[in-house]
Amino acid sequence: MRVTIADVARQAGVSKTTVSRVLNAGAEVDSTTAARVREVIRVLGYVPSSGAVGLARGSSRTVGMLTPSLTWPWMGEVLQGVADTVEAAGYGLLLFTCNRGADSVRHFAGQVSARAFDGLLVIEPEDTLDTIAAMHRRGLPVVLIDDRGHHPAFPSVATTNRAGGASAAAHLRASGRTRPLVVTGRRDFGCVRDRLEGFLEVLPTDLVAEGEFTEETGRSGIERALAEGRDFDCVFAHNDLIAAGALRALREAGRAVPDDVAVVGFDDIPMARHTEPPLTTVRQPMRRMGETAARMLLAGLAGEAAPDEPVVLPTELVVRRSAPAL
Amino acid sequence: MRVTIADVARQAGVSKTTVSRVLNAGAEVDSTTAARVREVIRVLGYVPSSGAVGLARGSSRTVGMLTPSLTWPWMGEVLQGVADTVEAAGYGLLLFTCNRGADSVRHFAGQVSARAFDGLLVIEPEDTLDTIAAMHRRGLPVVLIDDRGHHPAFPSVATTNRAGGASAAAHLRASGRTRPLVVTGRRDFGCVRDRLEGFLEVLPTDLVAEGEFTEETGRSGIERALAEGRDFDCVFAHNDLIAAGALRALREAGRAVPDDVAVVGFDDIPMARHTEPPLTTVRQPMRRMGETAARMLLAGLAGEAAPDEPVVLPTELVVRRSAPAL
DNA sequence: CTGAAAGCGCTTACAG
DNA sequence: CTGAAAGCGCTTACAG
Numbered sequence: 001m002r003v004t005i006a007d008v009a010r011q012a013g014v015s016k017t018t019v020s021r022v023l024n025a026g027a028e029v030d031s032t033t034a035a036r037v038r039e040v041i042r043v044l045g046y047v048p049s050s051g052a053v054g055l056a057r058g059s060s061r062t063v064g065m066l067t068p069s070l071t072w073p074w075m076g077e078v079l080q081g082v083a084d085t086v087e088a089a090g091y092g093l094l095l096f097t098c099n100r101g102a103d104s105v106r107h108f109a110g111q112v113s114a115r116a117f118d119g120l121l122v123i124e125p126e127d128t129l130d131t132i133a134a135m136h137r138r139g140l141p142v143v144l145i146d147d148r149g150h151h152p153a154f155p156s157v158a159t160t161n162r163a164g165g166a167s168a169a170a171h172l173r174a175s176g177r178t179r180p181l182v183v184t185g186r187r188d189f190g191c192v193r194d195r196l197e198g199f200l201e202v203l204p205t206d207l208v209a210e211g212e213f214t215e216e217t218g219r220s221g222i223e224r225a226l227a228e229g230r231d232f233d234c235v236f237a238h239n240d241l242i243a244a245g246a247l248r249a250l251r252e253a254g255r256a257v258p259d260d261v262a263v264v265g266f267d268d269i270p271m272a273r274h275t276e277p278p279l280t281t282v283r284q285p286m287r288r289m290g291e292t293a294a295r296m297l298l299a300g301l302a303g304e305a306a307p308d309e310p311v312v313l314p315t316e317l318v319v320r321r322s323a324p325a326l
Numbered sequence: 327m328r329v330t331i332a333d334v335a336r337q338a339g340v341s342k343t344t345v346s347r348v349l350n351a352g353a354e355v356d357s358t359t360a361a362r363v364r365e366v367i368r369v370l371g372y373v374p375s376s377g378a379v380g381l382a383r384g385s386s387r388t389v390g391m392l393t394p395s396l397t398w399p400w401m402g403e404v405l406q407g408v409a410d411t412v413e414a415a416g417y418g419l420l421l422f423t424c425n426r427g428a429d430s431v432r433h434f435a436g437q438v439s440a441r442a443f444d445g446l447l448v449i450e451p452e453d454t455l456d457t458i459a460a461m462h463r464r465g466l467p468v469v470l471i472d473d474r475g476h477h478p479a480f481p482s483v484a485t486t487n488r489a490g491g492a493s494a495a496a497h498l499r500a501s502g503r504t505r506p507l508v509v510t511g512r513r514d515f516g517c518v519r520d521r522l523e524g525f526l527e528v529l530p531t532d533l534v535a536e537g538e539f540t541e542e543t544g545r546s547g548i549e550r551a552l553a554e555g556r557d558f559d560c561v562f563a564h565n566d567l568i569a570a571g572a573l574r575a576l577r578e579a580g581r582a583v584p585d586d587v588a589v590v591g592f593d594d595i596p597m598a599r600h601t602e603p604p605l606t607t608v609r610q611p612m613r614r615m616g617e618t619a620a621r622m623l624l625a626g627l628a629g630e631a632a633p634d635e636p637v638v639l640p641t642e643l644v645v646r647r648s649a650p651a652l
Numbered sequence: 653c654t655g656a657a658a659g660c661g662c663t664t665a666c667a668g
Numbered sequence: 669c670t671g672a673a674a675g676c677g678c679t680t681a682c683a684g
Contacts, residue, residue, distance in 0.1 A: 024663080056662040087423065095419045380678090384660070
């Protein structure tokens with residue numbers, strides 16, 4: 001049988017009210033009484049039912065997290081940052097995916113209406129933005145982890161895409177490269193525009209191929225440039241998957257990396273250190289972005305005002321053999 | 327203001343009992359009444375509070391999931407399988423990590439005692455096994471996703487490690503290799519023993535190097551074998567990280583893969599297709615393992631008896647260039 | 653087929 | 669400093 005606050009009260013010879021008070025500190029309780037209650041709690045192994053506490057208090061001490069997919073290469077890092085932070089604050093973490101499409105969104109919306117969590121963390125909500133916005137308007141605290149669009153209506157955390165692009169360019173230029181080919185993700189993503197602008201400002205070029213954030217884009221971007229006889233001595237790939245595809249296409253075309261062509265990626269996913277050669281890349285601080293977003297949300301739940309501006313965390317250039325220094 | 331069952335009842339001119347009945351089907355309600363109630367529910371946008379339902383029913387319609395880490399290469403696939411299955415059943419998924427050590431475990435134990443979820447999915451609970459076992463004994467439904475140890479006390483799902491090892495050996499033998507070097511993970515893991523036995527049965531060797539499931543182990547395993555002048559024409563690495571380290575060490579030693587040495591890994595993590603050359607590997611059906619474990623847990627919560635034997639899902643050999651056919 | 657009432661396990665004014 | 673009572677929003681015998 002579950003032990004309840006009533007058991008503790010009876011055993012300690014006090015009212016449930018008093019037990020509740022020693023449980024929730026703050027209120028004044030005679031120290032002897034408190035000690036006795038605490039002892040009974042310990043002996044009985046009593047832990048308040050989270051459901052009952054939630055109902056009585058009108059909050060669940062749980063935050064929700066919505067992601068498009070759990071299998072993206074950098075998702076684990078973000079999740080870990082979120083999980084550690086949320087957990088350290090004594091909150092639970094309820095995980096949702098859009099993986100099953102409309103069905104998933106419906107399930108998610110149901111849980112929101114059911115008040116299953118107090119606040120929500122969202123990653124790159126490309127196709128759920130309207131849903132999220134509606135929930136936010138109705139009072140659900142939300143923090144976005146999002147590079148793709150800029151959404152001034154939400155508190156959000158992002159990374160220095162522009163400076164990251166610039167750092168890639170500066171590194172390539174410093175190592176003597178002058179004729180870059182840039183292979184980007186979809187141009188309607190904010191991060192793509194930012195990375196591109198930052199890069200071009202330092203190392204201008206008109207060799208820019210737009211695609212998706214996939215290996216296939218990297219491969220075909222290189223193949224097409226070679227077929228068209230374009231002259232380039234380095235590649236700035238807008239993420240590491242594109243870079244991996246580029247490395248492969250270059251190898252198959254007989255171009256040596258980095259001797260003929262240097263390659264720089266973006267993200268620093270786990271794979272980046274295992275390509276051949278290992279990839280120089282602009283590292284996004286994924287775990288810290290998760291931690292930061294979680295902290296912002298928790299602060300909001302505690303009543304603090306959210307920052308109006310997105311919180312922007314710095315990227316960091318990680319130099320490996322695909323684009324060595326010098 | 328939140329809309330409650332009382333609002334619906336008032337608006338529809340019935341009792342809360344009746345509303346509850348149309349909500350929870352099963353019970354008999356006059357179809358006209360039911361239709362009216364449903365309409366009011368729709369108009370008001372009423373959704374039952376999960377906290378209140380949970381309290382009244384004594385269950386939370388939520389399952390917990392405990393993982394040592396969220397950043398392991400195959401974790402995303404497992405999580406996705408679990409999330410999809412749990413969500414399709416209308417359950418919530420509460421995520422816990424051991425990443426913060428004793429603190430994490432304490433937080434987790436608290437949530438268990440608080441009855442925050444109805445059942446628990448656990449991945450590779452190397453250092454929390456005692457904690458989990460105690461919870462299980464006290465009545466918490468648990469399903470393990472676990473290859474490392476064999477825990478007859480728990481329902482669990484695993485993969486065919488022995489047959490997977492054998493398939494690697496058969497493939498190497500069929501392509502003409504006769505002198506394997508095996509680089510394993512820790513020998514106290516059940517999966518390591520199984521993979522090794524399956525392999526040795528088909529392709530015996532005494533060149534077996536034990537290590538950890540890391541790239542470093544792969545690298546040093548190869549280096550040591552070469553330094554000792556061992557003669558081998560293929561490598562069976564017990565996971566893909568070891569294989570990646572082996573590929574690198576072989577390349578640095580001037581041994582061509584696959585011409586001089588063929589390499590087979592285990593797992594088929596996303597990285598496996600990006601190594602140079604791409605890795606032939608024994609694929610673990612991670613997503614299906616997640617789905618299966620979740621389904622078993624949900625079936626248990628619905629009152630079905632758990633299978634006594636571990637549910638074992640088949641591995642599949644994925645042939646790429648590091649160990650081509652023929 | 654329907655409803656009044658008790659109960660799930662807490663918290664929180666209110667009163668003392 | 670402490671307790672009786674109402675309330676959080678549901679479900680579920682019980683009675684009709």
